[in-house]
Amino acid sequence: MAAATTAKSPGSVPAEKEQRFYFDVKWVIILAIVAFLVIFEVLPMLYLVIRAFTADGGVSFHAFQRVYTYPMNWMALKNTLITATCSMILGVIIAFPLAWLVGRTNLYGKKFFRTLFVTTYMVPPYVGAMAWLRLLNPSVGTLNVFLKNLLHLAENPFNIYTVGGLVWVLTSFYYPYAFITISRAMEKMDPSLEEASKISGASPLKTLWTITLPMMAPSIVAAALLVFVSAGSCYGIPSIIGAPGQVHTVTTRIIDFVSIGNQDGITDATTLAVFLMVIANVVLYVSNFVVGKKQYITVSGKSTRPNIVDLGRWRIPITILVILFATVVVLIPFASVATTSFTKNLGKPLLSFADGKLVTDNFVLRFWERVVTRESILQSAGRSVLYAALAASFGIIVSCVMAYLLQRTNVRGKSIPDFLITLGSGTPSVVIALGLIMTMSGRFIINIYNTMWIMIVAYMVKYLLMGMRTVVSAMSQIHPSLEEASLISGASWLRSFKDVTIPLIAPSVVAGWFLIFMPCFYELTMSTLLYSTYTKTLGIELFTYQTFHSQQTAAALATVILLLVIAANWLLNKLTNGEFSI
Amino acid sequence: MSKRFIAGLLALVMALTMLAGCGGGNEPAPAPAPAPAPTPDQGSAPAEPSPADVSGDVLIYTSMYEDIIEAIKPELKKAFPNLNVEFFYGGTGKLQTKVAAEIETGKLSCDMLMVAEPAYSLELKEGGWLEPYVTPAAETLAFDYDKEGYWYPVRICNMVLAYNPELKKKEEIPNSFYDFAYNEAVKGKTSMGNPLTSGTAMAAVAALIDKYGEDYFVALGKQGTMVESGSVAAGKLETGECDVIMILEESILKMREEDDSQLEVIYPTDGTIVIPSTIMTIAADKSEHNNIAACQAITDWFLSNEGQKNIVKGWMHSVVATYPEPPYDAIPTQEILKNTMPVNWEFCYKSRDDIRTKFQEHVTIPESK
Numbered sequence A: 001m002a003a004a005t006t007a008k009s010p011g012s013v014p015a016e017k018e019q020r021f022y023f024d025v026k027w028v029i030i031l032a033i034v035a036f037l038v039i040f041e042v043l044p045m046l047y048l049v050i051r052a053f054t055a056d057g058g059v060s061f062h063a064f065q066r067v068y069t070y071p072m073n074w075m076a077l078k079n080t081l082i083t084a085t086c087s088m089i090l091g092v093i094i095a096f097p098l099a100w101l102v103g104r105t106n107l108y109g110k111k112f113f114r115t116l117f118v119t120t121y122m123v124p125p126y127v128g129a130m131a132w133l134r135l136l137n138p139s140v141g142t143l144n145v146f147l148k149n150l151l152h153l154a155e156n157p158f159n160i161y162t163v164g165g166l167v168w169v170l171t172s173f174y175y176p177y178a179f180i181t182i183s184r185a186m187e188k189m190d191p192s193l194e195e196a197s198k199i200s201g202a203s204p205l206k207t208l209w210t211i212t213l214p215m216m217a218p219s220i221v222a223a224a225l226l227v228f229v230s231a232g233s234c235y236g237i238p239s240i241i242g243a244p245g246q247v248h249t250v251t252t253r254i255i256d257f258v259s260i261g262n263q264d265g266i267t268d269a270t271t272l273a274v275f276l277m278v279i280a281n282v283v284l285y286v287s288n289f290v291v292g293k294k295q296y297i298t299v300s301g302k303s304t305r306p307n308i309v310d311l312g313r314w315r316i317p318i319t320i321l322v323i324l325f326a327t328v329v330v331l332i333p334f335a336s337v338a339t340t341s342f343t344k345n346l347g348k349p350l351l352s353f354a355d356g357k358l359v360t361d362n363f364v365l366r367f368w369e370r371v372v373t374r375e376s377i378l379q380s381a382g383r384s385v386l387y388a389a390l391a392a393s394f395g396i397i398v399s400c401v402m403a404y405l406l407q408r409t410n411v412r413g414k415s416i417p418d419f420l421i422t423l424g425s426g427t428p429s430v431v432i433a434l435g436l437i438m439t440m441s442g443r444f445i446i447n448i449y450n451t452m453w454i455m456i457v458a459y460m461v462k463y464l465l466m467g468m469r470t471v472v473s474a475m476s477q478i479h480p481s482l483e484e485a486s487l488i489s490g491a492s493w494l495r496s497f498k499d500v501t502i503p504l505i506a507p508s509v510v511a512g513w514f515l516i517f518m519p520c521f522y523e524l525t526m527s528t529l530l531y532s533t534y535t536k537t538l539g540i541e542l543f544t545y546q547t548f549h550s551q552q553t554a555a556a557l558a559t560v561i562l563l564l565v566i567a568a569n570w571l572l573n574k575l576t577n578g579e580f581s582i
Numbered sequence B: 001m002s003k004r005f006i007a008g009l010l011a012l013v014m015a016l017t018m019l020a021g022c023g024g025g026n027e028p029a030p031a032p033a034p035a036p037a038p039t040p041d042q043g044s045a046p047a048e049p050s051p052a053d054v055s056g057d058v059l060i061y062t063s064m065y066e067d068i069i070e071a072i073k074p075e076l077k078k079a080f081p082n083l084n085v086e087f088f089y090g091g092t093g094k095l096q097t098k099v100a101a102e103i104e105t106g107k108l109s110c111d112m113l114m115v116a117e118p119a120y121s122l123e124l125k126e127g128g129w130l131e132p133y134v135t136p137a138a139e140t141l142a143f144d145y146d147k148e149g150y151w152y153p154v155r156i157c158n159m160v161l162a163y164n165p166e167l168k169k170k171e172e173i174p175n176s177f178y179d180f181a182y183n184e185a186v187k188g189k190t191s192m193g194n195p196l197t198s199g200t201a202m203a204a205v206a207a208l209i210d211k212y213g214e215d216y217f218v219a220l221g222k223q224g225t226m227v228e229s230g231s232v233a234a235g236k237l238e239t240g241e242c243d244v245i246m247i248l249e250e251s252i253l254k255m256r257e258e259d260d261s262q263l264e265v266i267y268p269t270d271g272t273i274v275i276p277s278t279i280m281t282i283a284a285d286k287s288e289h290n291n292i293a294a295c296q297a298i299t300d301w302f303l304s305n306e307g308q309k310n311i312v313k314g315w316m317h318s319v320v321a322t323y324p325e326p327p328y329d330a331i332p333t334q335e336i337l338k339n340t341m342p343v344n345w346e347f348c349y350k351s352r353d354d355i356r357t358k359f360q361e362h363v364t365i366p367e368s369k
Helices: A017-053 A062-068 A071-104 A110-121 A125-136 A142-151 A163-188 A192-199 A204-232 A236-245 A250-260 A263-291 A312-340 A366-373 A375-408 A415-426 A429-439 A452-475 A481-488 A493-521 A525-530 A538-549 A551-575 B002-021 B066-079 B092-104 B118-126 B136-140 B177-182 B199-212 B215-222 B230-239 B249-259 B292-303 B305-313 B333-338 B345-350 B352-364
Strands: A352-354 A357-359 B056-062 B083-089 B112-114 B151-163 B190-192 B244-248 B264-266 B273-281
Touching: A017 A062, A017 A263, A017 A375, A017 A415, A017 A429, A017 A452, A017 A493, A062 A071, A062 A263, A071 A110, A071 A163, A071 A204, A071 A250, A071 A263, A071 A312, A071 B352, A110 A163, A110 A312, A110 A493, A110 A551, A125 A142, A125 A163, A125 A236, A125 A312, A125 A538, A125 A551, A163 A204, A163 A236, A163 A452, A192 A204, A204 A263, A204 A415, A236 A250, A236 A538, A250 A263, A250 A429, A250 A525, A250 B092, A250 B352, A263 A415, A263 A429, A312 A551, A366 A375, A366 A551, A375 A415, A375 A452, A375 A493, A375 A538, A375 B066, A415 A452, A429 A452, A429 A525, A452 A493, A452 A525, A481 A493, A493 A551, A525 A538, A538 A551, A538 B066, A538 B230, A551 B230, B056 B092, B056 B292, B066 B083, B066 B292, B066 B305, B083 B292, B092 B118, B092 B199, B112 B292, B118 B151, B118 B199, B118 B273, B118 B345, B136 B292, B151 B199, B151 B230, B151 B249, B151 B292, B151 B305, B177 B199, B177 B215, B177 B244, B190 B230, B199 B215, B199 B273, B199 B345, B199 B352, B215 B352, B230 B244, B230 B249, B244 B249, B249 B264, B273 B292, B292 B305, B345 B352
Parallel strands: B056 B083, B056 B112, B190 B244
Antiparallel strands: A352 A357, B112 B273, B151 B244, B151 B264, B151 B273
């Protein structure tokens, strides 16, 4: 056992043949992962930085000066920081209590709520943006008008085209990231500490405050930063919600610069992207090396169910509150999208009554028909499934290996790939895409531009983390004694990994696969820069229909995606007798 | 435990097949490297190609709406049964960026372009990226074309204003581009396209700054004009979020015919901005499939009565002088041409970056805010 976990370097391995074999495999795998990350993540990002400084030939700060002395860009930088910070704070304020209520209390319908909140993660954010635009636009937003009449206000209460509006929509779409992260940590937390607190006479609230919260702190910070980076690097929502109100963010500026289409535009985009990258890296540094060092989480080998807090007389009021939240944040926008998909004239109600009869003139199935018959949409959907499945499958293999390395070995340097994966996920999508375009189009040997591989690589760099975290946390719950038994019985490292470890963490592997698959499936920001003639994906299709052709078709497409997600979740649940769902 | 794993795998596979069921199956093989396709004709001086003769592949980058592409594809198949024509749709900005990136590699990944305005054609011609071809259809054209045959107008898009008569009276709202920016009654309730991503919006703002000066942009900024795509703007006109929008005539006509929309076009009193969009063939050695004969046949087809019929069916105006009818619900092309706001294409092309920058500073993110 000692040999398996305390090797110092590949050279110092005892000379026994079989042992050397499995150490070699381990190193080959680590090196492969690191090589992948260095080639497709580190080098492109470095190239961006270098290019930003050397745009005019020699080393210079000209591009920086031009870009950062431009008031318009400053405004965008400011907006990005404000919206990302506010969404982060708001997101955690929402996600923590929800995760606690769903995971640790006897809230009514908590399983349903869990699925509902996670479902939001599965929906393209820009679809939600479109829904909120219709609900809360300042002049005729449906919800706005409803509230105005209800409360007898002189004016519509909300204006979505503001920084506040942007924060609201970003929060409502990125809090699930925090919810998932925090829920997971809560599941693996050892409940005996809480029990001890309870036995010592502390109230549930006091236990929450003095035990649960401090123990959760690292996860909360991680969750917060995940929301921060996701919100800060989002393109779809600011382009739909922010732009009409002249609220621009760094991402919309970058895409604008790229749209200009000339060399200056690309240089400016690169230079601005470096800013996003720096912010993201600082954030990551803080999360990983300052906060992340404190590992409060204690996990016992036994699989103990966390104790359930009785909400007592608060059970019903709190459930009602959660229902209200779910209605506003999830149900209303989704319903709005679904309704839009059947509406011919957006200015009129879908169904109305005239002379006591139901008027269905405005109800059409045409957009649905278009979605399921149009060749280009079907092709793009097929491609998206393929690319996302490939990214998720490669990604989950890497995740499993990483989980093993992190949880079961003391191999020196194991934190390097871990850090790189975290770095990739923290890097704004636009930056990844720009870096890949510039380095992967043949200038440096590799040429995968205009192929599906550039997209798959980009997806993996960006979304590996969610999968890895899921598997790592599952792995940490399994006692190493089982694997040791396998190793002692003479199985190789690969064999014991395959026969012992993988089956034990299977549910998390599947969940992790889906957590990678879904965001890749509808990815927009990177795809919009990387796609070409034969690699158009569903996200692009959805966004193009949304902005250029027909919002109703886009709504129908979004509803189809949503239904598929729900169906997949239900099926998984059913097949595994509730063992896992997404 | 392993049972659980198998169940998981099974679930995964099933979920996948289910998802794939909605769209998989017809996945075309990704095209990694530009492979030279069968090239029936390497020569640059072909004889009149007859439809059955042309074969192979042609890839066209276009900014025509996907609904229109879908309608045109079967027609082209009928005209050229042996030819495989693919369209790649993108907004003008997106396509120009793509082309710019491809230009750096010395070769384009397409064979023809049906995108943007003459300004862009001038630029590509100057760069030596186009193949000349003098089509017999040239003399029937009512609009300027390149006399050496590097580009031809193929469809007419008109930048106009639009309003919702169910919510507003025509007299209450701006009827000219000038009032669109200066009439305070519609402050915060106007919308227009983005010259960074849309070629027609670019042409329109070039015409407007040419006529009214930079002040016009300042006024748009003060007006709080929302900068967004036509589809979003039209939606806002229907719901009443906007009172008047600057939009392509074709977008409104399409909604009127397909969705019985009540939205109406206003042909601005200070002149409709008429934007011919061009068709170009990429120079043989710089194109994807090097299929010049087919490209020439396609050019002829688009400029023929048959091709123009599809253009007009797609709610755009014909470029042929004698073409009898305008698109659905539009006024005759000749009527529109009586009152236009001219676009200086040379200026549009040479000052593009400058115009875009000014537009962004004044309208997209006004510094005053």
